[in-house]
Amino acid sequence: MAKNITNPEKDYARWYQDVIREAELADSAPVRGCMVIRPYGYSIWENIKASLNASFKKTGHKNAYFPLFIPESFIKREAEHVEGFAPELAIVTHAGGKKLEESLVVRPTSETIINHMFSKWINSYRDLPMLLNQWANVVRWEMRPRAFLRTTEFLWQEGHTAHADEKEAREETLRMLNVYADFARNVAAIPVIPGRKTEREKFAGAVDSYTIEAMMGNGWALQSGTSHYLGTNFARVFETMYLDSSNEQQFVHQTSWGVSTRLVGAVIMAHGDENGLRLPPELAPVQVVIVPIARDETARADVMTVVERIRDDLDKKGIRVEVDDREGMSPGFKFNHWEVRGVPLRLEIGPRDLEEGHVMASQRNRPGRDSKFTISLDSIVDSIPGILERIQSEMFEEAIQKRDSRTYTAENLDDFREAIVSKPGFYNVWWDGDTEDEARLQKETKATVRCIPLEQREGTGKCFMTGRETNTRVIIARAY
């Protein structure tokens, strides 16, 4: 067990904080609920951004930038929207040495201001679809902040699109949900469950909200990305209209979708273990760390020649590699340093390895002895991409197994009430409840309906709360 890291079995919340501190991912800021993202944590976010940004461009979206400040009156135009966001707003009342005539809201999300602009830019069906995205900071005043998961200010992307009709907008909503699900699975190695949100859990202002739900190491759920079909709700209040091909004015149908720095929290909690972070190679700021080991200067020179050659060759292949040649620190100290930071592959190279023509390797994702193997010096540079792919897929497989082993069902509320405490996890249950049932469920068990999975089994069964026959199953869990 790593020094300074609480056993996650004992106290998961503390383990999470310990990992963030020891891996230097983030630090708390002087303003309550705000966070400083340190270079190592920010670098994970940069890798998340790069991957998603490429997917957004491939699906035809362009980046733009909309203002941080939104006139307070804008937020109030859409009734559900203001109801949802009013309690979380930060308000600028003074600027330039004066009290402002109209207070400004620091954006909690940008549907309103973007609709204001869309209504200027969209005139005819030829302007559609309009497919924009922005990478930005947003502010939602947070009463119970938790690093990465819930912070007053966070970084995110928000996609905003306008379409000629409902069909196209609904297709876009699901397309972007799939982009998120693919990212989670293939890049973050997290086996998310895509589904629709219930009426109670949907975005303030949406017709339908979709989510990808991930399971964290303690069996809790984390909503890791959302995609909304907004219908014409914002278009109506901002008069975002277009002239269709028969010269009729029509409201646009819209979508919005976002993921945030919360994903860094998802990566920590989906993969981390008692020794700290474990990063999937696709997201790791450092994919391979090389620790040269040499007792004296002569040995050191020989070792460094080989180490630097390997480093340069890996670098040319686009692999993120670092050599830890710091002096005055023991190999053990360095191993621990990179283990806590979740670097997927560690290579140790000493004089004896050179003689024997191989290097010692250690895969961060595997426990104990299973992590160790040797790689022939002759083929090392060619074999590493394959090893990183293997780590990536092993981590995904392990996460699937963990999730499945903690996915249960429940026949009725009484059973569930006990089960969710003794066996926290995802409960896949028959469901025909309404918003009041959901409220009661949460009050009594602290669990919520995470989503109505897009993939549903055949057949019917009895709703575990109401007893009514239904063909719908949902995922219920405790959630962050």
Next chain:
Amino acid sequence: MAKNITNPEKDYARWYQDVIREAELADSAPVRGCMVIRPYGYSIWENIKASLNASFKKTGHKNAYFPLFIPESFIKREAEHVEGFAPELAIVTHAGGKKLEESLVVRPTSETIINHMFSKWINSYRDLPMLLNQWANVVRWEMRPRAFLRTTEFLWQEGHTAHADEKEAREETLRMLNVYADFARNVAAIPVIPGRKTEREKFAGAVDSYTIEAMMGNGWALQSGTSHYLGTNFARVFETMYLDSSNEQQFVHQTSWGVSTRLVGAVIMAHGDENGLRLPPELAPVQVVIVPIARDETARADVMTVVERIRDDLDKKGIRVEVDDREGMSPGFKFNHWEVRGVPLRLEIGPRDLEEGHVMASQRNRPGRDSKFTISLDSIVDSIPGILERIQSEMFEEAIQKRDSRTYTAENLDDFREAIVSKPGFYNVWWDGDTEDEARLQKETKATVRCIPLEQREGTGKCFMTGRETNTRVIIARAY
């Protein structure tokens, strides 16, 4: 002359606004002084970011993210800093439905909050140098906003570094000024003049400020990037100290440096002409546009086969290429569309070109007939990188010539007073004035001392204001 674009000779300010509108770079936002950066404008900024970000990483800097909100008391700690920024601050007084105990400043720059964190992270000389950068939005309340040049909210990067001593910190200050100057010259094709700011013009809280000054199309100067040696000014008020190798507590010496979306304005005004934008290939969102020309469907199919092959081959080479195959629009309309947007190279391909084995090319940077040439179809993909390099260097050469042809001198204030009106440009003059002289200069001529160039001639002369003998020359100009 392009439709909808005012002649820049007639009204430069209006020309600038027209280009921004017609090239769809930005739009004004509902909050005064704020701006919406549209996809085409944002894409230029993304290219600026990518280039600078690579340079920052190469010089050992890491990206991080610090909070948007700064406690009001922080800003007040450094006396010059608060004096400089107080009039421009936006203040959050209410959040989460309550009045805050301490108001929050929306960051105008981050020296204070970063020092707060540095004082936690820096303990010993082993922690130094600390070399961080952040890409972020900042807010400075703006009374006379102008798109990209001066907006209430703008996007920028701010580098913040801490060093063991003055020498190292001063080296860093100049290193980053050079990174900016190299970027301006080699990527933005703008021949900037690096220099030191006078006492009157320096950053609020700095010991010394350095700048790169660029000449715009109307002969005015634009401060395009700054790098500051902060000394121990912030370290003293935030107690950012380290234990040196002899176990003594020392204050760190610091730097900060930044460029912003203002650079997009610099590119517009350094290169634009009466037909709109002209973009250096290194920054152009679209480097090559191909306009297929065909009267009937059969011809169109043949043409498109070739066009798509060229597009794919250029794409593989990493060249940003777009095919404008929109229907129902004339070639002339399309030519104009891409000309206004400053695309460096346009290719026209029609059935006759295929027969003759070449394509018509047009270089946006050259005027009239000189812009046209043909490229053999056989070698087109191989020749385009070289053509783009040629455009890049021609644009830089042209900008140097323009700057030099508008660089003058003046012997005394009376001469200058008339000259700056009849011949706006850079005035390279002997200078031995003080802050009061500068204030008087600005009051009487609206011109300011832009910088004390790092490169100084040998010899001495009489200060053009005071008549005192001096060995220093400065650049004086009207400025944005």
